[in-house]
Amino acid sequence: MRVYIDFDDVLCETARHMSDLARELFGRQVPYEAISSFNLQHAFSLSDAEIAALMEHAHRDDFLADLTPAPGSLEGVRALESRGCELVVVTGRPAASHRGSRDWLRKYELSHLGLLHVDKYGRADRHRTADTEPQTLDLDAFAAQHFDVAIEDSPTALDLLVPRRDCLVIIYDRPWNSRYAPTANMRRSASWAEIVEIIGNGNRLT
Numbered sequence: 001m002r003v004y005i006d007f008d009d010v011l012c013e014t015a016r017h018m019s020d021l022a023r024e025l026f027g028r029q030v031p032y033e034a035i036s037s038f039n040l041q042h043a044f045s046l047s048d049a050e051i052a053a054l055m056e057h058a059h060r061d062d063f064l065a066d067l068t069p070a071p072g073s074l075e076g077v078r079a080l081e082s083r084g085c086e087l088v089v090v091t092g093r094p095a096a097s098h099r100g101s102r103d104w105l106r107k108y109e110l111s112h113l114g115l116l117h118v119d120k121y122g123r124a125d126r127h128r129t130a131d132t133e134p135q136t137l138d139l140d141a142f143a144a145q146h147f148d149v150a151i152e153d154s155p156t157a158l159d160l161l162v163p164r165r166d167c168l169v170i171i172y173d174r175p176w177n178s179r180y181a182p183t184a185n186m187r188r189s190a191s192w193a194e195i196v197e198i199i200g201n202g203n204r205l206t
Ligand SMILES: [Mg+2]
Pocket: 006, 007, 008, 009, 010, 152, 153, 154
């Protein structure tokens, strides 16, 4: 079974750190629980220049290295692997963050996992990809990748998974997806323990 695991706010806690960063850089006081939009420019009321600066900081190696694992994620990954699942981290992070992302996986002994960069948000700039960075998959290349299960939190990325009728999509509960209406191939989950249970029990699509 091939399982797509999103990186930010599925494998690790990113929005909480972004909230801290927005406070440090711009004095914005928007706690994690109040992040009701996946659009951080909107959520933190930032100007174009401010969101650009925030994202630049957020993709630095040292910022990425400090992200804490999501509760139960490391145990969940091991549990899925012990059941024979092939796990692939599928991220919308730019390819420029590849080294920092890989470093994080290594830090938590997950360096054996595949790491795919997918242009989930239509922001990839292929002309700037350095030789040392992997290609970012466009949406056609992404569509050619088969997954039996996908675990995501972003409404925009969830929309990309709607047409995958044979893929069980698990929505990882976050404040910004609480109003997302699941389609027939989707289930919600509030924790990694629950994710493992859903996949392990064969609670698949019928
Ligand atoms: Mg995410």
